[in-house]
Amino acid sequence: MYELLLLVTAVGAxxxxxxxxxxxxxxxxxxLTLLYHVDIRYxxxxxxxxxxxxxxxxxxxYLKDSLTNLRLxxxxxxxxxxGAIVGFLISSFIKAQFLFxxxxxxxxxxxxMMLRKREEHYSNHNHPWAEKLKLDGGxxxxxxxRTYKVENVPLGLFAMFGAGVLSALLGIGSGIFKVxxxxxxxxxxxxxxxxxSNFMIGVTASASAGAYLLxxxxxxxxxxxxxxxxxxGSFIGAKVxxxxxxxxxxxxxxxxxxVVSIQMIMKGLK
Amino acid sequence: xxxxxxKQNEELHDLELxxxxxxxxxxLCAGIFLLLGWLWLWYNNGDVLSSFTTYEPRGFFETIxxxxxxxxxxxxxxxxxxxxxxxxxxxxVFLTGVLFVKQKDFMLALMAFAVFACLIASFxxxxxx
Numbered sequence: 001m002y003e004l005l006l007l008v009t010a011v012g013a014x015x016x017x018x019x020x021x022x023x024x025x026x027x028x029x030x031x032l033t034l035l036y037h038v039d040i041r042y043x044x045x046x047x048x049x050x051x052x053x054x055x056x057x058x059x060x061x062y063l064k065d066s067l068t069n070l071r072l073x074x075x076x077x078x079x080x081x082x083g084a085i086v087g088f089l090i091s092s093f094i095k096a097q098f099l100f101x102x103x104x105x106x107x108x109x110x111x112x113m114m115l116r117k118r119e120e121h122y123s124n125h126n127h128p129w130a131e132k133l134k135l136d137g138g139x140x141x142x143x144x145x146r147t148y149k150v151e152n153v154p155l156g157l158f159a160m161f162g163a164g165v166l167s168a169l170l171g172i173g174s175g176i177f178k179v180x181x182x183x184x185x186x187x188x189x190x191x192x193x194x195x196x197s198n199f200m201i202g203v204t205a206s207a208s209a210g211a212y213l214l215x216x217x218x219x220x221x222x223x224x225x226x227x228x229x230x231x232x233g234s235f236i237g238a239k240v241x242x243x244x245x246x247x248x249x250x251x252x253x254x255x256x257x258x259v260v261s262i263q264m265i266m267k268g269l270k
Numbered sequence: 271x272x273x274x275x276x277k278q279n280e281e282l283h284d285l286e287l288x289x290x291x292x293x294x295x296x297x298l299c300a301g302i303f304l305l306l307g308w309l310w311l312w313y314n315n316g317d318v319l320s321s322f323t324t325y326e327p328r329g330f331f332e333t334i335x336x337x338x339x340x341x342x343x344x345x346x347x348x349x350x351x352x353x354x355x356x357x358x359x360x361x362x363v364f365l366t367g368v369l370f371v372k373q374k375d376f377m378l379a380l381m382a383f384a385v386f387a388c389l390i391a392s393f394x395x396x397x398x399x
Contacts, residue, residue: 002319018341028337039325051357056358058296074382081388088395096325134378139302203385206359213356214396216327222346224308227355231301254343 006036009226014054014233019244020253021194023051023173023201024230026110034267038222040096040103044171045217048209049231051173055202067195069188072135072150076196077203080178081088081155081166084207091169098174100268103170104211107261111254113176122148123187129153139192148189156186160200173201199219286373287366293358300355307348314344329398360389 013027013116025047032043077144091099126136130150138147159181164176175197182193311318328336330349337345367382 002317003308006319036319038319038322041325041327042322049352052355053297056293056362070366071378072312074363074378074385077363077385078388079284081385081392085395086393087387088392100348114277131356149303157332164390182380203363203389205358206356207389210356210389210393212361212397213352214393216329216333218352219322220304220307220345220352221315222302222322223352224311224348226304228301228308 001013002036003221003225006032006222007229009035010050010226011236012053012229013184014050014230014235015232016233016236016249016253017054018228018234018237019177020114020250022110023175024050024054024226024234025108025170025172026257028226028230030107032222033100034260034263039187040247041091041217042219042222043214043263044065044091044099044169045209046219046223047171047224048167048205048212049218050227051171051205052202052209053227053231054234055173055198055205057234058202067139067191068199069192069196070199071134071137072131072188073196073199075102075133075135075159076157076178077200079160080164080167080200081131083166083208084168084204085164085211086161087165087168088208088211090165099169100264102268104261104263104265104268106166106170106172107257107264110176111257111261113180114250114254114257118179118183118190121183121187121191122146122189123151125149125150125151127153134208137192139189141189141191148188149187149196152185156181159185164207165205167204168211173205175201202250218243225260248270280370284363285369289369290364292365296354296358296361300351300358303347303351303354307344307346307351312343312350314342327392336393354364357391360386 009031010028010108013031016026016027020215028047028050029043032038032046033040126149130136130153135153136147136149138145159177163177163181166172166177167174178197178200179193182188183190292319329333334349363382363386367379367386370382372380
């Protein structure tokens with residue numbers, strides 16, 4: 001019975017994730033640990049598998065949008081993947097308690113970030129690395145073609161490394177940090193940084209998902225219903241997105257996140 | 271644009287379409303394997319979720335080995351689903367590298383292959399030393 005309930009919860013997580021533009025990880029890990037009392041390591045591994053599933057599906061349609069900056073994505077993936085390797089290596093030395101604490105803090109931070117209003121940037125000068133690697137680009141915006149340049153490339157790459165570490169440690173896509181680095185530091189337009197971040201998430205997650213799979217943290221009894229549920233949920237979510245009051249759901253979700261974050265921290269302090 | 275260039279562009283576009291199709295078909299296949307494997311496991315073993323409250327990892331190859339010995343086909347099907355899923359982004363990165371080579375953009379190709387190598391290294395780290 002619990003197994004079926006898990007599938008239903010995962011559908012809900014995928015649905016909500018697609019609606020709010022979040023990965024499912026932020027929802028799946030607390031649900032698995034707090035509600036189903038699954039060990040946090042299994043929860044993290046299952047969450048990473050589901051992230052790989054949804055983002056590979058999403059990456060398939062990157063051709064259509066022309067928002068994804070493929071060159072920049074490949075360059076920054078070096079940072080996220082090496083970060084994920086480091087995260088995986090540290091994870092074996094970290095106590096479950098500390099993972100709860102870290103996750104709680106991450107949730108609180110995510111809640112704050114969801115309240116933030118993202119500022120639109122159009123930079124007009126390139127960092128030398130961006131110039132050399134031709135990382136700048138353009139995209140269609142309201143019928144006209146807009147070009148943008150890329151600043152602060154080394155800082156962006158370093159932030160991606162951090163995003164990779166957190167992704168492997170906490171079983172999240174860490175899209176929040178990727179977007180923060182891309183619109184905050186590298187001054188990319190919002191649409192471009194969101195699309196490019198989504199495109200990179202699958203590769204980042206697969207680095208640690210593969211390692212956890214071989215190590216034995218991925219249990220199909222948990223990972224399969226979660227991944228299947230999230231695929232179905234995010235598919236439905238993407239279809240009905242336009243008809244839902246996203247702003248209201250967002251506000252409710254910020255409150256839920258804060259409550260869950262406190263619970264995760266409490267569990268970590270026990 | 272010369273005729274040669276447009277032909278090359280067409281080839282690149284075809285490769286991009288192949289990557290896109292591979293990802294889509296791959297996710298679908300992995301999803302079906304996972305769903306079937308999970309239902310089958312559930313049918314065989316019933317509810318086992320409560321046994322995951324404590325952490326006892328069992329390596330991928332050990333699990334496969336056991337599943338082969340005990341003829342646990344449900345477990346094998348689920349594991350194939352998981353493996354396919356995790357390998358998809360790696361295939362994507364590799365093919366992106368090939369794409370850049372065809373575009374004669376060797377710097378970016380080198381980076382794509384570096385990411386590819388890091389991914390393989392990361393996987394190998396998961397094998398118990």
